[in-house]
Amino acid sequence: MAETSRTVRSTLRERTRAAMRDEVSEVAFRLFSEQGFDKTTVEQIAAEAGLSRTTFFRYFGTKEEVVLGKMSEFGPRIAAALAARPAEERCWQALRRSFDVITEPTADEPQPFLNLMRLLNDACALMTRQWEKTQGWHSLLVPEIARRLCDDSESTGDLRAHALVGAAISCLDAATDAWTASEGAAPLSELLDQAMGVLVEPVT
Structure with missing residues (x-):
């Protein structure tokens, strides 16, 4: 039973992480399209996604x-x-x-x-x-x-x-x-x- 609960929690965390990555990606691609890749900063992406810079790096290394x-x-x-x-x-x-x-x-x-x-x-x-x-x-x-x-x-x-x-x-x-x-x-x-x-x- 405990093993099942851990599996469910792990699956939920993975889904939540995947959903957040998709949301950040959508924001980032919009900014890249509007102002170019080089001119778009991590700080801008994080702010548009409602995240801190530190939180951004939890989902993407760069x-x-x-x-x-x-x-x-x-x-x-x-x-x-x-x-x-x-x-x-x-x-x-x-x-x-x-x-x-x-x-x-x-x-x-x-x-x-x-x-x-x-x-x-x-x-x-x-x-x-x-x-x-x-x-x-x-x-x-x-x-x-x-x-x-x-x-x-x-x-x-x-x-x-x-x-x-x-x-x-x-x-x-x-x-x-x-x-x-x-x-x-x-x-x-x-x-x-x-x-x-x-x-x-x-x-x-």
Whole structure:
């Protein structure tokens, strides 16, 4: 009984924290849109959200984390989507479909993701951190692709899995850059299809 109560309290704290992070993020993105990332301070974000500067740092380690936190959310979701793809599906197609986690929401409501990408493009430091985040997706996606390859040689399978995942992420980056530059004129899903269509998967 006591264990159940602790679990409930822990879950409630996690939900409360997540809700507060979402609220602060919404305020921060509005300020970033109005006055730019560099000109927006932590103090301004905290004040608009009704928090002290100290409380802000309980939820976000830095101002950059407010933006990059949204990017980091995609990795586990893409990995889950990849793992859920049919076992008989080719690796390249499975990777493409796992990116629907990103492309499908932009079809219905492109502006939030456009705003996020503009922020990343406007700040060099954020671009570097974004690259680090997307590279971190490798560790989440490679094991599933390696499993699908079912290689006799573990090292060879891992090499091919790294190559496929790296190429797929590069295609996503290229499509996203083109989509952002065009202000979302063409659907991101179509641009990603074009980018990934340039490459042909050499393995089953």
